[in-house]
Amino acid sequence: MTIEFDKNGYALSSGYMSVHRSDPETKRWLGAHNEFMSVGTGLAPNSYLDGPKGDSGDSYAWCRDSDDADWCRVEDHCGKTAYGKATRAKMEITELGPIPDTHTLLAPISPFDSWNEQAQIWEPDSTAEQQAKLKAAKTEQSTRLANANQQIAILKPAVDGGYAKPEHKQLLADWQRCRYELTLVPEQLGWPAEPQWPAEPEKVI
Incomplete structure (x- = not known):
C-alpha cells in the first residue's frame, strides 16, 4: 500500500507501509520494516521512505549521510x-x-x-629480536648467579669455621665451580639464543 504525505510530512491516509530505519548514533541502515502509519502523523526520527540502492559491498555499510538527505557507503570493519x-x-x-x-x-x-x-x-626486526634474547639470557644468568651466591654464603662460613658436615665441603666446591662456569656461559657459541647452563648442585635450603 502506498501512503502519500503532505508538504509538512504528515500522512494523508492510514495503513501499513515500508519504512527504512537507521541507528540513531551511527546512522547505519537497520533495514526496512512494515509499520502502521496513522493519518495526520509523520515518520518517527531516523525513519525514511527511501532505502539504500543495492548491496553495500564487502567491508562497507549503508549509512545516512551528514545532511540526512541520502544513503552513502561507509567503511565497516567493526568486529575486526x-x-x-x-x-x-x-x-x-x-x-x-x-x-x-x-x-x-x-x-x-x-x-x-x-x-x-x-x-x-x-x-x-632481527636487531630487536637479538636484543630481547640477550636481555632474557642476562636475566637468567643473574638469577642463577644470585642462587649460587646464596648457597656459597651459607656453606663457606661453616667450611671455613671447621664445623661443616663432611659432604658440605665438597658441596661448597661444587657451588663455587658452578658459579665460575656461569660467568663463562656468554662465551658459548649459542649465546644468547641457546645458552647451555651448568648443572646446579644440591641446594642446602
Whole structure:
C-alpha cells in the first residue's frame, strides 16, 4: 500500500507501509520494516521512505549521510582486529569508518616485526629480536648467579669455621665451580639464543 504525505510530512491516509530505519548514533541502515502509519502523523526520527540502492559491498555499510538527505557507503570493519604499526598491540574496531592510519588489519608474524609503511607489510626486526634474547639470557644468568651466591654464603662460613658436615665441603666446591662456569656461559657459541647452563648442585635450603 502506498501512503502519500503532505508538504509538512504528515500522512494523508492510514495503513501499513515500508519504512527504512537507521541507528540513531551511527546512522547505519537497520533495514526496512512494515509499520502502521496513522493519518495526520509523520515518520518517527531516523525513519525514511527511501532505502539504500543495492548491496553495500564487502567491508562497507549503508549509512545516512551528514545532511540526512541520502544513503552513502561507509567503511565497516567493526568486529575486526587491528594492530598498532608502532606497538603491534591489538585493538578491536568498534566504530564505522576507515581504519586509523596508525593501525593495520595485517597481523604481525612475530613479537619482533616492524611495520614497513612504504611496502605496507610487517618485516622481521632481527636487531630487536637479538636484543630481547640477550636481555632474557642476562636475566637468567643473574638469577642463577644470585642462587649460587646464596648457597656459597651459607656453606663457606661453616667450611671455613671447621664445623661443616663432611659432604658440605665438597658441596661448597661444587657451588663455587658452578658459579665460575656461569660467568663463562656468554662465551658459548649459542649465546644468547641457546645458552647451555651448568648443572646446579644440591641446594642446602
